[in-house]
Amino acid sequence: MELSSFLPKSGKILEVGPLDNPFVKRPEHDVYYADVYTTEKVKEMYENSYANFDRIVDIDFAIGSGSYREAVGDNKFAAVYSSHCVEHIPDIIRHFIDISEILEDGGRYILRIPDKRNSFDYYRNVTPFRDAYDIYLNGGKGVNRLYADSLMLTSTYSEAGATTWFYNNRASYLLDLLNDGRIEMARELFAEEDATKRVSTAHIWVFDYETALAFFRDCLRFNLFPFSVENHSSNISEVSYDIEIVLRKDVRIKTDEKLRQREIVKVQLAIEAERNIECKFHDAIGVGINKYKFWIYGAGIEGRRCYDNLINCGVMVKGFLISDNQEMINDNVCGKSVRFISDFQRTENDVVVVAVGNKYYAEIKDVLIRCGMELYKDFFRM
Numbered sequence: 001m002e003l004s005s006f007l008p009k010s011g012k013i014l015e016v017g018p019l020d021n022p023f024v025k026r027p028e029h030d031v032y033y034a035d036v037y038t039t040e041k042v043k044e045m046y047e048n049s050y051a052n053f054d055r056i057v058d059i060d061f062a063i064g065s066g067s068y069r070e071a072v073g074d075n076k077f078a079a080v081y082s083s084h085c086v087e088h089i090p091d092i093i094r095h096f097i098d099i100s101e102i103l104e105d106g107g108r109y110i111l112r113i114p115d116k117r118n119s120f121d122y123y124r125n126v127t128p129f130r131d132a133y134d135i136y137l138n139g140g141k142g143v144n145r146l147y148a149d150s151l152m153l154t155s156t157y158s159e160a161g162a163t164t165w166f167y168n169n170r171a172s173y174l175l176d177l178l179n180d181g182r183i184e185m186a187r188e189l190f191a192e193e194d195a196t197k198r199v200s201t202a203h204i205w206v207f208d209y210e211t212a213l214a215f216f217r218d219c220l221r222f223n224l225f226p227f228s229v230e231n232h233s234s235n236i237s238e239v240s241y242d243i244e245i246v247l248r249k250d251v252r253i254k255t256d257e258k259l260r261q262r263e264i265v266k267v268q269l270a271i272e273a274e275r276n277i278e279c280k281f282h283d284a285i286g287v288g289i290n291k292y293k294f295w296i297y298g299a300g301i302e303g304r305r306c307y308d309n310l311i312n313c314g315v316m317v318k319g320f321l322i323s324d325n326q327e328m329i330n331d332n333v334c335g336k337s338v339r340f341i342s343d344f345q346r347t348e349n350d351v352v353v354v355a356v357g358n359k360y361y362a363e364i365k366d367v368l369i370r371c372g373m374e375l376y377k378d379f380f381r382m
Contacts, residue, residue, distance in 0.1 A: 001231060003081075006110050006246050011078025014068075014102070017085040019046065020055040024081050034061040034071065069101045076104050083112040087205045090143045090196055093136040093224055100225045100249055109227065109247040115234060116206050118167045118241035120155040126211040127204075129218040136224075143204060147195040148186040150202040164238045209234035210274050212243045217267040220260060226253045228263050232270060261312040292349050297321045297341075297364060298356040299333045306355035307334045321352065323367060341367060 013031045015024045024031040035042055039059045047053055061071040080099055089095045099109050116122060135142045156176055165171050189195045216229050231246040253260050269282060294310060296303050299320040310317055320338040331338050356364055
């Protein structure tokens, strides 16, 4: 879907870093513009650059080193839009928390993020969630090494058609590799107390489509902010290199464990779809919850834990299965019936999840195969 379709028809909108070409325009929308710098500073920085100086928009809220919440005061927004900005922000997790606090409940944070696979970050490694979380815990400190990484591995190729160059996998790094001046500066940045003033325009965070999704998945796992991932897409071509993400503020995510876990599973399914992983288990969890019937093999502690996990994912469990030679201690577990495997008449829409200790797994796997089930197609290990 086009990102413009996620813009609200009414309510205030904040666009971050509009420069000379805002995505959200007046008078079509009640839009305000924000930047780290004031209008005067932005014009000074881009006076002799690629930007059209005469079209640089006036900044309503200069964030500086403070927070968006402090800058915008009592204003609440129905949406915030940001294109190619978050990768520059030292404490990226704090940024998302900050944005959540100026959004109305149900408001959207609409993002475009550069994809390293077709940009000058081509030769850089993606930066994992652990780096972002470590910097968040340290109040924004520890970012110097990521600035240094940018100097060491960002391509300086800047001719017209650069995206085509990266897209066709023809971007040589040999000349940059031998650029000793950049390495000297990188050495200095490792030792800097605050590198942000020296290389403020560098990409700190490097993503591709899958790792961008993984970042938001792990933010959900750590319960850091009240966002669900409403929409996502990868727009890679010879002339573009965008990851598009739409986050939706839902205050329930911070307190409703089942809702949060379902969001985590939803994003993980998107990651596995990107990896072309397909199986009945994915179909059942993702889109076929009402099509497949889930059974849990094992009615002990592991089985009950598995039941809780599946229920939190929105799956309806039909019942529990046990081996024929096992004593039927209770014919009802978690409000569901327990039956012997010999009494189980499997259909093509049955999915069996094995939830037992390791010492029993091999034996039970053989039992299920003898019952005509195909490993990893009809039953799975939880």
